[in-house]
Amino acid sequence: MPNAPDWRALLRAARPLLPAPALLTGGSGRLGQELRQLLPELLAPARDELDILDPGEWLEHERPRLIIHAAAFTDVAAAEKQRDECWAINVHGTRRLARAAAACGAFFILISTDYVFSGDEGGYREDDTPGPVRNHYALSKLAAEEAARAALPPGRLLVIRTSFRAREWPHARAFTDLHTSQDYIDRLAPQLALAACLAERMPFDTVHIAGPRRSSFELARERRPDVQPASRLEAPVDLPADVSLDTSRWLAFIREQAMLLG
Numbered sequence: 651m652p653n654a655p656d657w658r659a660l661l662r663a664a665r666p667l668l669p670a671p672a673l674l675t676g677g678s679g680r681l682g683q684e685l686r687q688l689l690p691e692l693l694a695p696a697r698d699e700l701d702i703l704d705p706g707e708w709l710e711h712e713r714p715r716l717i718i719h720a721a722a723f724t725d726v727a728a729a730e731k732q733r734d735e736c737w738a739i740n741v742h743g744t745r746r747l748a749r750a751a752a753a754c755g756a757f758f759i760l761i762s763t764d765y766v767f768s769g770d771e772g773g774y775r776e777d778d779t780p781g782p783v784r785n786h787y788a789l790s791k792l793a794a795e796e797a798a799r800a801a802l803p804p805g806r807l808l809v810i811r812t813s814f815r816a817r818e819w820p821h822a823r824a825f826t827d828l829h830t831s832q833d834y835i836d837r838l839a840p841q842l843a844l845a846a847c848l849a850e851r852m853p854f855d856t857v858h859i860a861g862p863r864r865s866s867f868e869l870a871r872e873r874r875p876d877v878q879p880a881s882r883l884e885a886p887v888d889l890p891a892d893v894s895l896d897t898s899r900w901l902a903f904i905r906e907q908a909m910l911l912g
């Protein structure tokens with residue numbers, strides 16, 4: 651992308667602004683591991699130390715000033731069969747953690763997903779109406795957003811909708827007719843870490859942080875040049891045509907902050 655911000659340089663400049671102590675849930679996950687490398691000062695207790703379904707005691711003791719909530723039930727296919735477990739972790743877990751955050755005065759960041767949109771039109775902006783969702787995972791993440799909004803006072807919540815995948819493209823084929831703003835995790839994690847440092851400065855409660863809109867095939871070819879084209883209509887599950895996110899709010903905010911950060 652021409653003139654793309656130098657995300658790592660911005661993160662270096664903004665890092666002193668990260669509130670301390672800051673808690674990361676889901677620290678053993680795909681995103682969590684990347685964030686811990688970029689921001690090693692994050693407290694990242696394992697699930698057996700801090701279960702998000704019962705967060706009160708840990709939060710009362712540690713009293714974080716910021717919570718980055720990345721823990722979730724993320725297996726979309728399994729969520730169809732384990733609906734109760736997915737709902738408990740994503741909705742009840744988020745609600746309990748957000749209420750505990752409100753009780754100790756912590757700012758709360760919820761990592762959410764492009765899947766809250768139907769994927770029929772693409773180019774979704776933060777204020778677009780979500781849904782209709784395509785699966786139970788997406789429903790639970792949308793409900794999690796609303797649970798967090800209900801639990802936190804104004805100005806103490808940031809919902810970040812994003813879409814990422816592992817560093818490599820694992821498949822031999824990729825869809826030419828599925829458009830997305832998904833990006834590789836190593837490209838997006840510095841932006842998400844930067845957003846955590848600057849979250850309390852944001853004059854909005856929802857932001858889209860993702861890559862540029864392109865087909866899955868174009869995304870795949872960036873890291874696997876021999877990938878072969880395929881159609882989403884061949885997939886065994888119903889896939890959206892275009893679930894891309896409009897990221898202009900984030901980019902405008904960062905342009906403004908870049909000047910302040912020098």
Ligand SMILES: NC(=O)c1ccc[n+]([C@@H]2O[C@H](COP(=O)([O-])OP(=O)(O)OC[C@H]3O[C@@H](n4cnc5c(N)ncnc54)[C@H](OP(=O)(O)O)[C@@H]3O)[C@@H](O)[C@H]2O)c1
Nearest residue numbers: 676678679680681697701702721722724762763812813814
């Ligand atoms: N992956 C994507 O493409 C994508 C796209 C958009 C948004 N997101 C969102 O981004 C966030 C991170 O996703 P990810 O792919 O990095 O997740 P992931 O690799 O599936 O990891 C999930 C994390 O949640 C933790 N966890 C689950 N239940 C928990 C509980 N009851 N208490 C405490 N921790 C619990 C897991 O801990 P254990 O290791 O102990 O199981 C693990 O650390 C999620 O909110 C997800 O919805 C993901």
